[in-house]
Amino acid sequence: MKSILDSFNVSRIKPIRDLIYESLRQAIFEGELKAGDRLVEKDLAEKMNVSRTPIREALRKLETEGLVKHLPRKGVVVRGFKREDVIEIYSIRKALEISAITYTVENITDDEINKLKEKIEIMEILTYKEDTVSLFNVSQEFNDILIRACRMPRLINLINTYLEYLEQFRRVTMKKKKRRLKALEEHKQILQAVIDKDVEKAKNLVEIHLQGALNAYLQTFTEDVQDEFNEENT
Template sequence: MDLFDQKKENKSLTSLIFEKIREDILNGRYVSGDKLVEIKLADELGVSRTPVREALKQLELDGLVDNIPNRGVVVKGISKKDIDDILTIRLCIEGLVGQWSAERILDHEIKELEEIYDLMEFYSQKGDVDKIFELNTKFHETLYQTTKSRYLEGVLNDFQLFIKTARNSSLKSEGRIESALKEHKQIVEALKNHDVEAARNALVNHIANSNMNIKSIVQLEEEKLKNEAKV
């Protein structure tokens, strides 16, 4: 399948399977309580059971599945508490991103962020939310790279992935794209000036607003599910 053409990225088969199943969990293809059967997954993916088994072990370490005796591997997924925890932790450390990025960013990286921002502005005028979401993710991934800290980059990229669905829904809420664009502009301007305080404040403000929006979306979804359960 096309997934395994990604070997050009020098990723192992186990890593590719892990990423595929993780994406399916985070996108809602597999939900909390679903069983992941090793032999069935191996058949679907056209691979042997060994890399699937290893991928499931990695997913267990990530906390996305549980291996329950006499039951097998069961999906845990991302709970509302998980999202709350991620948003709180992210807010605490994004200020450090602003500081390190302002101190360490290179000219060509500033240009790259400006180009991504320009594209976000272009697609916002077209109302292409999916493209804006893709560019928003790229903006933050690029921003994390400018800190020159692989640990910080790794943690925050994982956080972005774990709350992907909530972030996407957040951007689709009324007025959020316009607000987010202004916030991204402030971040880019602060970094161009290598202004540590302004960059830190711009990042914290952006993430705080994003978090507030995501929490509102999650709360609405939770209330919707409760109401549907009553019917």
């Protein structure tokens, strides 16, 4: 499979530093770059066929976001997610999506409700087929329709800011059959609350769903890589 960094293309109409940042960020989220991997300016510049200056700028931006860190004698390395990072991200997601569902209940159209019903039917089939890749994609489509129905562009953008973090976490939880079945039922209940125009119930169900997702991830969460990484640098 072709590497994300190997397919880097400077011809796209964006500042080079932004293109580099996006490519490195994607490589981190998709696991091509793993916790503890060193990011050497010279090597990246040669690999991506650019100068070292935009590489340095992109790495600074990644460090600000908390995806990489600078260590003495090691340089820049990919930073693993710690338990508190996951809890913080889910807390932010919970606050944003509870706010969004309030407006979704008010603004959703019949056409969007019908699309959500279709997604639920497909998700049910995929859940029992144990096709987790397709299930992940359809689940994302369900969430996207539900969030966009709030008709709050700035709120949608804020939620999307954390989308890549959440995609990584959800890929882990979807491997667990018990969580897949529970999530399917929770999605059905959320949709029914939206159809019934029951704002408080919808908000409560979203909170329960996201807390369940967090708990499922924390059960499988391991700090082995991070602990080993920390031990090497103490």
